[in-house]
Amino acid sequence: MNAEEPSLPRSRQANERLHAMVPGGAHTYAKGDDQYPENLAPVISRGSGAHVWDIDGNRYIEYGSGLRSVSLGHAHPRVTEAVRRELDRGSNFVRPSIVEVEAAERFLATVPTAEMVKFAKNGSDATTAAVRLARAVTGRPRVAVCADHPFFSVDDWFIGTTPMSAGVPAATDELTVTFPYGDLAATEELLTRYRDEVACLILEPATHTEPPPGYLAGLRELADRHGCVLVFDEMITGFRWSEAGAQSLYGVVPDLSTFGKALGNGFAVAALAGRRELMERGGLRHPGERVFLLSTTHGAETHALAAAMAVQATYVEEGVTARLHALGERLAAGVREAAAGMGVGEHVVVRGRASNLVFATLDEDRQPSQRYRTLFLRRLLAGGVLAPSFVVSGALSDADIDQTVDVVAQACAVYRKALDAADPTPWMGGRAVKPVFRRLA
Template sequence: MDNRETDDIQDTEAPEGFALPRSRQANERLHALIPGGAHTYAKGDDQYPENLAPVISHGRGAHVWDVDGNRYIEYGSGLRSVSLGHAHPRVLEAVRREIDRGGNFVRPSIVEVEAAERFLATVPTAEMVKFAKNGSDVTTAAVRLARAVTGRTRVAVCGDHPFFSVDDWFIGTTPMSAGIPAATTELTVTFPYGDLAATEELLTRYRDEVACLILEPAGHAEPPPGYLAGLRELADRHGCVLVFDEMITGLRWSEAGAQGLYGVVPDLSTFGKALGNGFAVSALAGRRELMEWGGLRHSGDRVFLLSTTHGAETHALAAASAVQTTYVEEGVTARLHALGERLAAGVREAAAAMGVGDHLVVRGRASNLVFATLDEHRRPSQEYRTLFLRRLLAGGVLAPSFVVSSALDDADIDHTVDVVAQACAVYRKALDAADPTPWLAGRPVKPVFRRLV
């Protein structure tokens, strides 16, 4: 397939003829120099069908081009970080303005206070904010602060949510725990999402030991009625800190995140991903009483909260401010929901028409859609995911998820649904054969968290 800078996507009927020779060579170069072949495991070529992992040349709006010259409609851009589309002009204008003025100084820049003011105006449930470069730094800072404030050591994480940090307190709980002392892992306990009774039992079992409850306030399903308010009450009653990880929900649920939508205020919250539209910026925000423990205006022990050389680079903070302004002024969150609803309806209709509606399942809030691929017994299947991804790629759709950006238009959605329908026709054939192997053309894709390569 050759779509060099064209709008026509060809060869959707014959993925066997779809090859990525330059991407394959680039992947070999990546693996020779970079452990895992990528700087994020979720971007690894093991997440894609064998020899069909595009290496990106550039992106614009909702589209990306690989080094072979093929154009794709892209979903889940930058692992959900690019929600306005690539090279967004309003964001780039703000970034270029600051780059021309210098980016990192020996003292704080005025941009830092302006970015903080912009953030706290967008997320008025928080009273102070500190910026960093990635989500792991700010979630770990939240845990450290909670431990300092409470004098407790245990951390309770929601076991139904996939990721919180690359740091030992969390990664030690995953199958990729090599190199992490058991003594560290034992200090992290888990609670189930949506189950207040089980969480209270955990807090009672470890009475006066749990420093914080940390969770994504919402996931692929809406919070049960009263659940977040119930967690707030449990945290208060047991004297622990309530932390919302808003890496995904921030801006996508509402401009003020899930806390702004559901009306439950955490003690601390963390933001990232959509905050910078691809530029490296994250934020720890929360109650002044807690955040000041990391400052200079208190009389207690000092907490090494966050201290990063590049955490306040002016261009990244300018990007964050421009992103938030764009969301508020242009109603981006509402647009994401509208696009997602159109896409979800189209995919579900196409899957049902091809007889696989019970096997290709679209889940999640409209602004954050994912899909599950189920086998003939309706069990999650990496093999059927591989089959589905192969067909999407051949049709010019790069979609590890169906998470939308606001740069998509109706034509992009319509084309995606057409390609999904063609993929579902093959999916039906594989289900009828009770064996997707003939359609895989190689090993199946693999889960990110696994003990062995």
């Protein structure tokens, strides 16, 4: 293991080329070079399993692969073979492919709490379709989003609630209201205040915290009593909590749910699923007013649907969710032990479900710190660990976990020095990493 910082001359040059042509230098803000220490934002050449190589030739153990989408590991043979079989058959036709039938059947067998499904290419389209459908079936204008969950859509109904709301009309923003996670009384107060105005409650069923006992069932009851639609955003919880989603794990069935991320193992596929009575409003077999639910040119590309089917089969047959949890538990225990051993156990904090771990970097006053995050990420990169989070993939080996823990221990030793000095600046190597959602560039 090389403790020196990686040399990234080609990556730095490629980042400059990206910024010259692509706003933000990446096609996802969370992949921007502002999320990494200065001059240490690698540009990736290839990936295999749990490892990636940058264009400078450096190899890394990777976490949070593809923003949590690559849960089986890069270039997983079963997925790539399924995709390869479809490529020579054509990918898009003027009528539905038989693959669309097979993919829908596979999905509904995997997620039996859903009665109908429609595929898309990204999660934002699916969540926005859920919101539109909820508004249509209830005749109500307002959307209630969980204030404690970071992202639901690139569309105005959500982006208007963030610090990057430039370009969103105030009239649109006013139609979105928020409720706190885990607080049924506050949610009921919101629904009472906006009586007969809220079309849906949309939330992730769980994130870095488990739902309090009875919370999701309580939301189900509130939605029924107040006549609004309950939507679970399962972009992350789908597959990582259970192949059938958190709704299966916790035994609470939403009216609509959205899936993505792990569904394609890196291939672009998402899904809107839910009760037939609601979903069919976007179809042709009902007497009422039609809803423009989802209609995307590339939403049913055959190779992406083939990838999704291979992912689902792999999860079910190989017990992938259990493996993700086992790997995450091993990693979390190791990181916590390493942090405690270096005297920073209350400052480098691992949180979340074992299959979806994140870490917090806290300062001398135990407050979240981007400056200490910069120090920590810099030392991880020096040890060959690319980890904006500690979200595991099934391709990690025990040796990968052990190496990661060793690197974390070295990073924590430096972290302790910074805490003792009450200033991480000497170890940051430049400007601090920045949050994605901020008002100014």
